[in-house]
Amino acid sequence: MDVPRRVRWQYYVYRVTNSMGFYVPVSVIYLLHRGYGLEYIGLLQAVFSVSLLVAEVPSGYLGDRLGRRRTLAVGSLLRAAGLLGYVVVDFAAGYLLLKICFGVGWAFRSGNRDAWLYDVLDSYGDTACFARVDSRASTALLLASAGGALAGGVLYGLDPALPFLVNGTVALLGLPVLAAMPDGSGDHGDNPVTVRTAVDTLRAQTRRPEVRWVVAYTVVLFLVFDLTRTFEQPALDAIGVSTAGMGVLYAAFKLVSAGAAAAVGQIQETLGTRRSLLLAAPLVGLSYAAIAVVPLAVVPALFLYRSLRVVIRPIRNQYLNDRLADVGRATVLSGVSMVLSLAGAFARVGGGAVANRTGPLLFLAGAGVTLSLSAGLLWIAVSPVRPAAPGDVVASADD
Template identity: 50%
Template structure:
């Protein structure tokens, strides 16, 4: 247990290097205010990130399963550092589309792989049930680091607009030496099991078979569809919240302080993920969050100044949503191919969110960012509620005997 605590502490340190606090408070305003791009370009560059992430998720998930989690995570940090460093010197919409694509590949290297690494390290020590709690606390560390760097980013932009991006590039690069201190999944399995069983070979065919298997399972298929609607709302909010807050009278330096507040709220929400799961379960939590989001986003249309507290709420909900979503999926997939399956789920979320960003850019240009966010929130919550009622996307975990099929009696009810 003492050894696991040390590993978890170093994992928290690594997560801190994934913070984008320097970048976040000024990234969209940099494109609109400094570069002079319109809402359509903002939507397109945001969509480019997500579409590139879709293209990269399966290959990077496969690399994580085949060649090692730790090397994949290091590649993700390296690519993020390059993209952020070049952000300060790019000059055209096409250049930012390309940079977002590079950054997306780096992000994909860490998404499913990072979740799979943590779950399997915990599982190797007999603590798989702690995934939501440890993941939530890791996100707390991430949010606290983002809060501190967000305040710094708001101050740095008053000196030079390029400084926040360069500082964030350096922070991402620092994650690589920290990763070298973390164990590989294979070494932890060997330490636990002295049987000397060789690692299974995981091929591209195995990866595709794992994905096909999960698509056939209603408890996975409909959950991912439901989660995609909420994820699309979170991504739309994150893309257009800076123009919306600027329209409500928030200045660029003040955004640094506000984003620090956002991160502190998110940190508290992430830290409570285990508590929420214990008391409400994934189903109970999502049943409350959907109507809450719809009602609060509707208020923006009547009182635009409420966009600030609504963004606070969205950040907290997003931080709860992520570990609960990952716990649900991790509990329902096998160790072999886990990173591929989680990456496949992320791929679907990104594809849906990317499409909404392209359309959202034009809608935000026509409606204005404030009215657009209000409409997007109500529409997303309504669609998620419809899926909830129609197909019951959040379902109990099956026993081992039915983990690969649809033999669970509840699985045959209202699934198609």
């Protein structure tokens, strides 16, 4: 049975309301212009990661227990509050509180969003199209973010608070869209998800090599992405890119990422899950090594990392979803995000101190090369992508 077009478009529109396009291109520059250094900015990003970490498993549990649509709505409200707070907050502790609010809101969205989509597709017997539908939604999100990035630079020039005000409003628009969406939570009948079930499910999944090692491999790669996102604006500032120029550049980032997202289905069909993930490590290593030799190479490296990120995420989540039961799916996916958040928090705190000494360009070059080599060694040692265990139902065409 085909998934109704109405349901797919509701999901696409909801994803568009998740856009951070107005805010992201100026988020770090905004703080730098107010006298905050890279160490404080690294601390803020670490606080975001820790907040995400603490909220991840509870958010997945609530999604499994109370309904994913309701949990997604809470996430929209919290993200809106974290953005709109920039309009009135202008002190260090206040920004920390906003990051906590934003991090918790992000957690309420992460695992639940993917679990909701997979459950809805499963109800129509079409889970094999998960990566394709998710990547199309990512394309819509990135195109909207490209427009937002262009507008964000202009709005910042008019009033630095405007990008945050507009982006917070966009997040609030997700509420009526969610109200029209199907809930997507499966009926667990006589086996409702409890806290004990959630903990037991996480423990059981981490013992499975086919789950554990693909998570570990992608965590290492996503650390490159997390560190880059934190320090890319200072790096661009170091090569002379203006605030308005960053808006244009971020719009271009989004457009290229949108193209990559639209190609996910074709990439997965052509290369398969194994080769798609394997090629990511050497591509990252080579592009970031070039920054140490030619500082301007940071620009193509930023284009590449964004493209790889939007390709890797749906392929990884398709792989994991195919190996997870409906009961506790959001909990497990939130657990994956929890691991990413924990690793990112440590990396950002340490990264801020190192970047202050080496400069953002040399730091990004060193971090990218080191982490891509680590990912390559992990692949050689444990072969992360493995066939499904007996009893798993795999919809992917190629593992």
